[in-house]
Amino acid sequence: MTDALQAWSFKILVWALYVFLLAPLVCIIVVSFNYEPIQSFPPASWSLRWYGEALRNTGFTHGTLVSAMVALCATLAATPLGVLAAIGLWSSRSRFKPAIEALFLAPIVVPGLVTGISLLVALAAIEVRVAPVRLFVGHVLIVMPYVIRTTLASLAQLDPALKEAAETLGASNRQVLMKIILPLIRPGIVAGMIFGFILSFDDVNVSLFLVDARTTTLPIAVMSYLQYSFDPSVAAISSLLIAVTFIITIALERSFGLKRLFAGN
């Protein structure tokens, strides 16, 4: 009897937590179809007008462009660095290995805010005050650890016999790398790239100190918009982002498995 009661209260609690996790996102999507300029829940009348408003808002469209460019450049730069680092760590028996692993944890362990400030200060000291450059460097630091992590996860699942077979058959190390290892770990690399891109696109903490008046990323444009107005165009642009991110995420879960992205090893 008490066992059944405990099981039921556990179930109810778990469902309450699912609702807690999803409620804000669902509310944003519902409010984005509101007609009135004042947000109320649930909306009294429905329309798509705020999607039009959001797409006409130059702050949002320009911010989207900046965020997409920064995320793309950072991902393209961080991927070769991260993949090489992961292959190096995986195949090396160097005694520096734990130190290198710890070094690659640093961008995750150091709070984003502190990373942003450090880059702002250090780049100002060498007279670099160009927002796109600052953002690029900061976002390479965001993307790289995730590429390293997913690549390492793929490498860990690689059957060592394949590599040994290729070596026995006379393949050089370079051929083993290019023809055996890289094709086999491609899903892990792609997952890391996609996830790094999403994190970079959504980032606020690192970017907060690196943007300037002319170059602002989308999340920061939305945040400054929120500070003086509260109309549903923010809900509309947010809904668009939620939709795009979820499509990518479901594809990612199907192809790679999300737990491995975060949970290490």
Add this chain to the structure above:
Amino acid sequence: MAGGADLEGTLEMTSAATAGPSSKAGPRRTPPLQSSAALAIPACIVVVAALLVPLAYVLLLSLNRSAPGVVDLNGSFTLANYTRFLSSSFYLRVLGKTVYLAAMTTALCATFGSILALAIWRAPARFRGLIIIVVISPLLVSIVTRTFGWMIVLGDNGLINTTLMTLGVIRTPLHLMFTDGAVIVGLLHVFLPLMVLPILTALDRIDPNVPQAANTLGAGRFTTATQVILPLATPGLVSGITIVFSLAMSSYITPALMGGPDSGMITTLIYQQFVVTFNWQFGAVLVAILLAVSLMLVGAILFETGRRTRKWMVRR
């Protein structure tokens, strides 16, 4: 950045060094890709040059006399900025508030995160992917979007107030937004996934025979969960607690958008010093204190759990 050139250079170098001898001297018995730790050098350079050196520079800057508008480091060092922080009751109160909000968030995350992780662990395999997407969903949308969602839920015309007023529970809306409670709810939402995932990883390592044995020996589901399974998941719980606590200490957006006038955390002050008053030296002090307090408290958590685990092992 100069990373591109370095990268190619290192790749050429390593492949020449490793591939060269074996292709010429035939099947010599060399451990494959032995010098491959060198492949990690470009990425190491990026982390050191773009993160560790700048961070060290900021910490040095905190030892310069504070001078609004001056951004360069000079050679005369002083502890005056630290004295200013430690002798002001205002700054110490903000630090206390930061630790309090982070600790509350971490405690709630640990409780609910364990429950969610257990639920995912027990769920049938075909639902697992779906549940993981639900749990991870807060991580995949921008923190601004998430905070905005909570403004809709908790606002005066929001979901909770409208529901309660329609049901006739309350007449005037409750002021839920712009309070410490709102900040904790927002942070809990943001960090819950980061607690669930490490616990889940630890749970997945448990031998399924262990809970079965507990069952056979007469333990109920609740007893098995609290006395057998959760202690075995402690490593995951501890790593979740350290991640969530240090991230909560340094969160800026959620307190800035959801907090009230007195919910300012140390990050709020950091933003003001760097962006509004341009007193970078004092801002650097705040960064140093934030990092030091986070590290100390996380260290204390790790030490204490380590001690308890050892005790527990000895007792068995």
